[in-house]
Amino acid sequence: MPCNAVVLANCIYEIGEVTPENITAAFKRYRDQRYLHVKKMITKSKVMGMIQYGQTWKDRLVRHVMFNWIPKKVQTEQYMKDAAVRPQACYLPQVENRGSAPVIPQEPSKRFVEEQARKNKSVVV
Template sequence: MGDACHKMLPNAGRGTVNAMLDAIILANSLYEIAKDATYSNIRSAFEEYYNERFPKAKADLESSKRIASLNSGQTWMDDIMRKVTLNFMPSSVINMSFMKTLAYRPQASFLPKVEYRGSGRVDPQKESKRYLQEKVTTV
């Protein structure tokens, strides 16, 4: 399903990863309105989902296009870029790119947060008002 919805190179499973991120963000958006599922709230939940996911999915797609061009481009410019990138690109630059991609790690907002024990940066996630409210009322 992920590669069908996200037309990206299959390297690193980016299509599948994007599909899982879609599912998490959509579940979070729908969770927020579950007790008041009016047409307006459902529409705003899907708009919230779109606003969060579209820019990130588009950026992954553009990155995938650049990698495809780098890996299999047929022009002389593609050949030069491939040789320069693969032979002279410092590993620190490549690692920075990976760390930027891996910083976006949303979690299901209706479950307790997983403790972060890594060394890289993690993008902040919007807190679930409903989860915090339910947590307070059950304690």
């Protein structure tokens, strides 16, 4: 999933001095940020696979209920919740949200902000 790669890249970018402790801390931050979300999405993927491709009568019944009885609004709301997590690379300027769906805000990179401040300070002088 691209989100995982971006979050891992952000954690590695924030390392600063490369030491075993900092690398371990970066991977711990990555796990703290992504583990629960990924675990939830894997479970959801298994359930959706069973619903879409299941062959038993129970699977067919669940598929019929999911696609015919659950209102489209409920399905759309669930999709919007899943699509709200859209991390961006913290070492690049942030792109504004141009879509119609809400996005969970991302914490700015302290290192990137400091680098931009130093860069702007040197340009102004």
